[in-house]
Amino acid sequence: MIRNYRDLTRLEMEQVDKDETIILIPVGALEQHGNQAPLGTDDIIAEAMVEYLGRALEEAGEKDFPILAFPVIPVGLSTEHRNFCGSVTLRPDTYYNLLYDISVSLARHGFKKLAFLVCHGGNAPIVQVLSRELRSELGISPFILSSGAFGHPDVRATVTPGNVYDFHGGEMETSMVMAVDPSLVKLETAQAGIPTAFVGNQTLKTGGSVTIGWVSEDWKTADGTPIGIGGDPAGATAEKGRIILETSAKVLVPGLREIRDWKA
Ligand SMILES: [Zn+2]
Known part of the structure; x- marks a missing residue:
């Protein structure tokens, strides 16, 4: 302690x-x-x-x-x-x-x-x-x-396959909150966020320092609404959060x- x-x-x-x-x-x-x-x-x-x-x-x-x-x-x-x-x-x-x-x-x-x-x-x-x-x-x-x-590979392994943009407010962060108190997370209202800026530009990769210019408005839902989170938090669990x-x-x-x- x-x-x-x-x-x-x-x-x-x-x-x-x-x-x-x-x-x-x-x-x-x-x-x-x-x-x-x-x-x-x-x-x-x-x-x-x-x-x-x-x-x-x-x-x-x-x-x-x-x-x-x-x-x-x-x-x-x-x-x-x-x-x-x-x-x-x-x-x-x-x-x-x-x-x-x-x-x-x-x-x-x-x-x-x-x-x-x-x-x-x-x-x-x-x-x-x-x-x-x-x-x-x-x-x-x-x-x-x-x-x-x-x-870390053990942390990356908690992310649902295909959830490649997991970032701010995504599966990993949501899982960590669930590990503390699952009642604080409302997965039933979760939406996925995908980046719209620089998509398709192979020289820019998520997570690297070159993406620091991204603002949360650049992350949108499938229908184009700014969402401000990266990836799909739907797969978050308390157990994953504990591992992270x-x-x-x-x-x-x-x-x-x-x-x-x-x-x-
Ligand atoms: Zn955060």
Whole structure:
């Protein structure tokens, strides 16, 4: 189990080894994930990842791993989803400054190792820029972890054959929410989203950095309605979600060990 930052008393916090302890900061989002998955999908996955990560560390023999979980940052950079009902976004500079101020506060208390757990791809560019600035300005060591091992063969194997565009709000993310609480997912209202931009252009592949320009309006249902999700979530199950969460957590363990052992 990973201890929560917010659960410690001041006295307990004073006793934490600031040189080696990693502050894990999950950065989530509050944005549409189609008709079937909740707006808080990324936040729900973020919380689950902290739990699964705690278990993965224990299974790897790391009972007293020096790590504290910061509260999930519940809103992120969701510009590409702003036109879909319910999505809430910060502006890039607001988001940068929010994370910057939190980091400065943590550094003031002596923490040297911050690990941002990116649970929404749209947050990544800001976290990357921020990490360089923090390192340069404060001399601390920020690290960036990805919450989902979406390229891992065990994770890819959970995706229904033929569901080639599985992406934002698709089968994998929906499955992960189901693993946490199946009642939060309404599969009966699910629709499939397919990309319309760049379709047929063989030089552009889904999932690669070249597709970063895609906005969620580019994903449409078969009748052309913007849907903002990739792939077909119909095949999502809680069991698949458990496999994805477990695999993604396990993959992060070696990196966390490296961060722990890293000396500034
Ligand atoms: Zn998401």
